[in-house]
Amino acid sequence: MxxxxxxxxxxxxxxxxxxxxxxxxxxxxxxxxxxxxxxxATRRRGFTAVDHGCRHLQPFSDSTLSFLPALLEAGVLQSWEPEPFTLEAGGSLKAGLPETLYTAPQGMSAVAxxxxxxxxxxxxxxxxxxxxxxxxxxxxxxxxxxxxxxxxxxxxxxxxxxxxxxxxxxxxxxxxxxxxxxxxxxxxxxxxxEFDAVITAMAGYSSDESANLPNQTSRGGWMVGGNSHPILRWAALDSSKRTDPQEPVTVVHSSAVFAANNIDRSDLESVGQELLAAAAGSLASWLGSPTWMQVHRWRYGFVRQxxxxxxxxxxxxxxxxxxxxxxxxxxxxxxxxxxxxxxxxxxxxxx
Ligand SMILES: Cc1cc2nc3c(=O)[nH]c(=O)nc-3n(C[C@H](O)[C@H](O)[C@H](O)COP(=O)(O)OP(=O)(O)OC[C@H]3O[C@@H](n4cnc5c(N)ncnc54)[C@H](O)[C@@H]3O)c2cc1C
CATH class of the missing domain: 3.50.50.60 (FAD/NAD(P)-binding domain)
Known part of the structure; x- marks a missing residue:
């Protein structure tokens, strides 16, 4: 035993x-x-790492539990400074406030x-x-x-x-x-x-693409959050977390309502395309024309109750x-x- x-x-x-x-x-x-x-979780696509689960870490409110300093020192984590935006219910983008965020250049699974x-x-x-x-x-x-x-x-x-x-x-x-x-x-x-489900689309784009949002003022990547859009919960330029990105890669997470309505569909590819079309409509039109796309469903994504x-x-x-x-x-x-x-x-x- x-x-x-x-x-x-x-x-x-x-x-x-x-x-x-x-x-x-x-x-x-x-x-x-x-x-x-x-x-x-991190997906590998050739040399490209894509975080399709946990997006980033923030400073822990209870610092006695935190492994962040040790992992920063070991180079497993680094700070990530995307330009933040909030996506409002009507689809408009508002500049957000910068936060202290950490990600793993090798992909978030490196923390585990x-x-x-x-x-x-x-x-x-x-x-x-x-x-x-x-x-x-x-x-x-x-x-x-x-x-x-x-x-x-x-x-x-x-x-x-x-x-x-x-x-x-x-x-x-x-x-x-x-x-x-x-x-x-x-x-x-x-x-x-109770949990909310999430559907996640990961997509790669041609390296010639600018990979920026129209209202972006800096060039260090972007991140869009907000809980009031009917289809989108969060999106970011995932490749801005990497030290040597091979191509622009984005990750788009769905809203809880969109996931609940689509989680059991067998045509997951079409679900991913719907997510990217929503991102193209609200964020930047180039998001709708990836060179590749993968979709993941998280039946137990975020804790609701x-x-x-x-x-x-x-x-x-x-x-x-x-x-x-x-x-x-x-x-x-x-x-x-x-x-x-x-x-x-x-x-x-x-x-
Ligand atoms: C899309 C997404 C984005 C997120 N972004 C953030 C973020 O930015 N910041 C943040 O702090 N948190 C974020 N979270 C939440 C964060 O990822 C979780 O809170 C955390 O990882 C949960 O850890 P856990 O150990 O409780 O559970 P899990 O990570 O779910 O681990 C459970 C493990 O159990 C295994 N398992 C399940 N059933 C069985 C079984 N029957 N037998 C054996 N093994 C089993 C699974 O394979 C899994 O490895 C995000 C979550 C999602 C889905």
Whole structure:
């Protein structure tokens, strides 16, 4: 039996795993994806990195949790100074106020990679069910890669950190909850957490293109935010985060309403084209004529209704804890804060 299994290698899971390992526990992290970092995600297209998830980091309000100074010093992060704009409901662009922002020149997943060394991580292993045992937990799952030598079907652990979005965490408890009142209550709390979906279009443009917005005054890239446009939530010149950009690349994130209406469409390419057409109409006409485009859907993108507490736990089940941005905060800082708290709680329970 393992000491601790952490389900999810996003920032909350990696934070919890590192803290528990540093406290002397034997920890295994599992994740269904091939990469690390969850929503801190980077696509590679040749030599081009594109951040299709988390856009940037900001200074943490709780500086005791912050890894920003260490990662800036190591060169994993650098400051990013795009010209900011706000997109208003009617489609007009207003100059915004500059903020202190940090991005990773190699792509935001580099932040997760920087937290992973020394951890035992089983990738492409999807947890499917969590069952309480007299002395711990059984995590059932499935290997998603055909060529994995080790075909694990379940792992037993003294303690479990569930560091995946709340709706996915609730699904793990489906099977055992009807026979276990404590688990049933936790599952119910998870079911009250709500997420907004996001659809993201990534697009490349000819290098001859100016890649600026018409009302831009500087040449260091641009970023457009705002929550009142019916189709667009955020867009930026992603290539302005790179030290040696090969071509102009943009990332456009949809509004929650647009994502809700289009998330299950099978013609994802057309959905991406609709997003770019909206960006072309409101921001700059060249955005509608990319040389390539990729689309990603985030079913659990941004937290709409959080748990309202730094982690999910029950005194009746001290060796199970849920953590993630959905607990409180709804961002990277919230995910990390929750991961720290989860590690503290499990370390106490294992004493
Ligand atoms: C488009 C977008 C833009 C964003 N921009 C910003 C931003 O600019 N700044 C900011 O601070 N935050 C931003 N966020 C939010 C930020 O990315 C998240 O708050 C943070 O990354 C959440 O980390 P997490 O560890 O809680 O969850 P996640 O990153 O979602 O990690 C969960 C992990 O669990 C894995 N997993 C899920 N189910 C299973 C299973 N059954 N078995 C095994 N593994 C599983 C997933 O593969 C994933 O790796 C953005 C989010 C999105 C979607």
């Amino acid at each position: 393992e000491d601790v299994v952490v389900i999810g290698a996003g920032l909350s899971g990696l934070t919890a795993a590192r803290q528990l390992q540093q406290a002397g526990h034997q920890v295994i992290v599992i994740d269904k994806s091939r990469g690390l970092g969850g929503r801190l 990679k920087a937290l992973a060394p020394g951890l035992t991580i089983h990738r492409q292993w999807r947890a499917t069910a969590l069952t309480p045992l007299p002395q711990g937990w059984r995590i059932e799952g499935e290997t998603l890669s055909a060529d994995r030598q080790e075909q694990l079907s379940s792992i037993k652990a003294k303690a479990v950190v569930v560091a995946i979005p709340a709706p996915q965490a609730a699904a793990l408890m489906d099977k055992a909850a009807p026979q276990n009142e404590g688990l049933f209550k936790l599952m119910h709390q998870l079911q009250n957490v 959080p748990l309202g507490s730094p982690l999910l736990h029950s005194p009746a089940m001290p060796t199970l804890v849920g953590c993630g941005d959905w607990c409180s905060g709804g961002n990277v800082e919230g995910a990390i804060a929750s991961g720290y708290r989860a590690a503290e709680l499990i370390a106490t329970a294992l004493k």
